Amino acid sequence: MPYSATPRLGFVGAGRLARCVSRAWSRAGYPVTAIASRSLGSARALADQLPGCLVAEDPQAVAARADIVFLTVPDDEIGAAANALRIEPSGDGARAVVHCSGATPVDVLAPVRARGGDIGGFHPLYLFGGVDGDLTRIQGCSVTIEAPSELLEALNGLARALGCHPLSIPPGGRMLYHAAAHYAASFALAALSETVSLWQQLGFSEDDALRAVLPMLAGTIETAREKGLAGALAGPVSRGDAGIVEKQLALLDGLGGDHATLYALMTRRAIELARRRPVPPSPNALAAMERSVERILDASRTAANVRPHQGVAQ
Numbered sequence: 251m252p253y254s255a256t257p258r259l260g261f262v263g264a265g266r267l268a269r270c271v272s273r274a275w276s277r278a279g280y281p282v283t284a285i286a287s288r289s290l291g292s293a294r295a296l297a298d299q300l301p302g303c304l305v306a307e308d309p310q311a312v313a314a315r316a317d318i319v320f321l322t323v324p325d326d327e328i329g330a331a332a333n334a335l336r337i338e339p340s341g342d343g344a345r346a347v348v349h350c351s352g353a354t355p356v357d358v359l360a361p362v363r364a365r366g367g368d369i370g371g372f373h374p375l376y377l378f379g380g381v382d383g384d385l386t387r388i389q390g391c392s393v394t395i396e397a398p399s400e401l402l403e404a405l406n407g408l409a410r411a412l413g414c415h416p417l418s419i420p421p422g423g424r425m426l427y428h429a430a431a432h433y434a435a436s437f438a439l440a441a442l443s444e445t446v447s448l449w450q451q452l453g454f455s456e457d458d459a460l461r462a463v464l465p466m467l468a469g470t471i472e473t474a475r476e477k478g479l480a481g482a483l484a485g486p487v488s489r490g491d492a493g494i495v496e497k498q499l500a501l502l503d504g505l506g507g508d509h510a511t512l513y514a515l516m517t518r519r520a521i522e523l524a525r526r527r528p529v530p531p532s533p534n535a536l537a538a539m540e541r542s543v544e545r546i547l548d549a550s551r552t553a554a555n556v557r558p559h560q561g562v563a564q
């Protein structure tokens with residue numbers, strides 16, 4: 251049987267993600283009927299913003315009042331929370347339990363399925379800050395959904411109610427999907443952190459460096475939106491300036507640490523993009539850049555192999 255067009259929604263966990271999606275769904279006309287959390291205080295603070303929402307003493311009270319229960323707890327808590335729920339799909343309570351993690355397999359909810367309930371994954375590709383701005387900034391993002399057909403339809407509707415695009419993922423694909431997504435969120439921050447720390451060697455303050463790089467990143471994102479990744483690529487690799495790449499690798503190698511290795515690995519990916527440009531750099535330039543990159547990576551591998559022996563000798 252299909253889910254109602256506006257199923258009753260319940261939450262276990264009143265953190266950053268729940269604070270955004272529960273309020274957005276309530277505003278879109280979905281009844282958010284009950285919220286439980288580790289502390290009653292968090293549940294109450296969120297429920298106060300949701301008309302008709304009960305502050306539940308425990309997750310079972312949420313399951314009794316909702317059609318779909320969202321487990322919006324830290325990933326390590328999802329399995330135990332699911333295990334503790336007694337789902338009776340033939341009664342008035344929950345028919346489905348859904349988690350919002352990108353990495354945790356949906357099968358962690360298997361105890362719910364064993365009791366006849368539907369299980370699913372609903373992962374918004376958005377970095378929730380727990381702030382009011384999340385409600386507007388999430389619009390236009392994608393939500394990766396894994397669920398059996400009737401629940402899938404209901405979750406697709408919930409994604410659209412957030413102003414998001416539903417995206418389907420095959421069973422078992424979450425770990426690879428989530429590992430790859432880091433490059434657009436925390437690894438993008440890690441790359442900016444490398445810029446800031448290298449510029450600090452020139453005397454730039456962190457604030458000045460961030461003020462300089464964030465608009466540059468924003469411009470890069472807009473250009474990628476217009477021209478695709480290969481079309482947006484700029485810098486020495488895009489032009490085939492092999493001499494610059496060689497000199498920058500040598501300079502970073504001289505700084506020690508893993509600065510040159512990181513730059514070489516990123517350059518390797520940039521060379522792949524450059525090959526896909528409408529007018530790629532010359533084959534000679536691409537080959538020269540590849541030689542420079544592989545020289546650094548070979549040296550890095552050799553150093554990694556030598557290090558344990560040095561440790562023993564000391």
Ligand SMILES: NC(=O)c1ccc[n+]([C@@H]2O[C@H](COP(=O)([O-])OP(=O)(O)OC[C@H]3O[C@@H](n4cnc5c(N)ncnc54)[C@H](OP(=O)(O)O)[C@@H]3O)[C@@H](O)[C@H]2O)c1
Pocket residue numbers: 262263264265266267268286287288289290292293321322323324325327331349350351352373374375376377378379
């Ligand atoms: N934040 C993001 O950017 C983001 C993005 C996509 C997906 N997700 C996923 O969304 C889920 C929630 O993440 P989050 O960032 O919203 O976490 P969070 O801000 O740390 O909030 C977690 C909430 O769960 C509650 N909680 C912890 N253990 C609990 C338990 N055993 N029983 C009941 N409630 C419990 C906490 O309670 P108290 O407040 O009462 O202490 C807190 O309200 C995770 O699976 C995460 O992977 C997060």
